Amino acid sequence: MNLPLEKTVALVTGASSGIGEASALALAKAGAAVALVARREARLQSLAKRIEEAGGRALVIGADITAEAQAREAVEQTVKHFGRLDTLVNNAGVMLLGPIAGANVEEWRRMMDLNVMGLLYCTSAAVPHLLDAAGGGPRRVADIVNVSSVAGRLVRMGSGVYNATKHAVGAFSESLRQELSTRHVRVSLVEPGATDTELRSHNRPEIVAALMTRLGDIKRLEAEEIADAVCYLVTRERHVAINEILIRPTQQTT
Ligand SMILES: NC(=O)c1ccc[n+]([C@@H]2O[C@H](COP(=O)([O-])OP(=O)(O)OC[C@H]3O[C@@H](n4cnc5c(N)ncnc54)[C@H](OP(=O)(O)O)[C@@H]3O)[C@@H](O)[C@H]2O)c1
Numbered sequence: 001m002n003l004p005l006e007k008t009v010a011l012v013t014g015a016s017s018g019i020g021e022a023s024a025l026a027l028a029k030a031g032a033a034v035a036l037v038a039r040r041e042a043r044l045q046s047l048a049k050r051i052e053e054a055g056g057r058a059l060v061i062g063a064d065i066t067a068e069a070q071a072r073e074a075v076e077q078t079v080k081h082f083g084r085l086d087t088l089v090n091n092a093g094v095m096l097l098g099p100i101a102g103a104n105v106e107e108w109r110r111m112m113d114l115n116v117m118g119l120l121y122c123t124s125a126a127v128p129h130l131l132d133a134a135g136g137g138p139r140r141v142a143d144i145v146n147v148s149s150v151a152g153r154l155v156r157m158g159s160g161v162y163n164a165t166k167h168a169v170g171a172f173s174e175s176l177r178q179e180l181s182t183r184h185v186r187v188s189l190v191e192p193g194a195t196d197t198e199l200r201s202h203n204r205p206e207i208v209a210a211l212m213t214r215l216g217d218i219k220r221l222e223a224e225e226i227a228d229a230v231c232y233l234v235t236r237e238r239h240v241a242i243n244e245i246l247i248r249p250t251q252q253t254t
Contacts, residue, residue: 003031004235007138009082011035011075013065013122014092016043018197019147022227023089028056030231032087035059035078057082065092066113071121075129085129086137087234090119091147093165095199097207100160108161115165119146120172127185134184141184141238145230146173150193150248158210177243186241188233193248196220218251 010027014020016038028034028051036044041062048058059081065071079085093115096107123144130142151159152166170189177187194215200208229245236242 003029005087005139006031008086008133009033009035009078009084010087010089010234011037011078011085011122011126012089012091013037013074013118015047016040018199019192019195019223019226019230020089020091021047022223023091023230024058025051026224026227026231027087027089027234028054028058030235033057033059033082035061035074035082037061037063037065037074038092039064065118065122068117068121071118072125075122075125079129084133084137085126085142086133086139087143087145088122088126088130089145089147089230090122090169091145092118093147093149093199094202095149095151095159095162097159097162097203097211099158103161111161111165115162116168116172119169123172123176127180130185131180131183139238141186143234144173144176144185144187145233146187146189147226147230148173148189148191150191150246150252150254152189152191153246154254156254177241181241184238186233188242189244190226190229190233191244191246192221192226193246193252194218194220195223195226197223215252218249221247221249 010032012024015024015036024034044060048060051058061074063070063074134142148169149166151163152170155163173189
């Protein structure tokens with residue numbers, strides 16, 4: 001049976017948990033060889049084992065993508081190992097919420113460094129390889145999927161800098177989409193609402209409590225449901241570009 005992403009290679013940042021882990025599994029299931037990038041290598045090793053046991057191919061790359069050299073090296077290692085790069089999923093991100101007045105600026109720096117600069121470094125390194133793939137690959141199309149958020153569309157008091165990082169991702173994605181579209185590199189945004197992952201756990205306890213109160217006990221999305229959207233984007237026919245997917249849990253009002 002022909003799988004839709006057979007003979008293609010994908011790189012997923014933040015593959016050690018949550019949406020990145022689920023996306024890597026889904027892309028591998030669709031036939032892609034997958035480079036798994038994050039800092040927690042042990043988590044990546046166990047994911048690679050699961051992918052390989054299911055008949056797929058995986059490469060573990062321990063890297064902190066807030067360091068430009070490590071982000072570039074992750075992309076180059078992928079191409080060296082698998083010979084090409086067709087799909088980049090810029091998923092790694094951190095969400096540290098709280099008021100702007102009196103905030104710990106170090107938290108802002110962590111978000112800007114990862115959500116914006118990490119994504120830019122990986123994209124910059126990947127674009128020449130994606131153009132090559134679109135020019136001569138098995139599918140003659142390549143993809144960048146940027147994982148933004150509902151927070152990249154709406155602004156809320158108490159999440160100003162996270163909003164700023166995800167709005168930056170949206171602006172950058174649209175500009176890059178216009179730049180690369182005629183050469184068959186698609187640039188897409190996935191904008192999840194509340195999804196059950198480790199993301200909120202990096203916040204201070206009072207912030208986690210406020211978040212839980214705001215959302216109530218609604219049924220959150222599963223990481224696999226966002227991974228489905230990632231897979232949908234990158235398995236479309238060459239002439240079809242889905243630019244943006246916004247996914248909320250049904251009961252999430254804003
Ligand atoms: N969960 C939600 O409700 C939700 C909603 C909207 C958007 N999102 C977005 O979805 C994306 C994935 O988040 P998630 O919910 O799956 O959260 P998560 O489980 O916390 O995953 C975040 C991933 O980013 C990686 N990461 C963190 N710092 C890194 C660094 N310096 N270099 C490389 N990788 C790094 C983490 O791996 P290591 O710690 O091993 O490096 C982890 O794999 C984020 O961009 C987030 O903003 C999530």
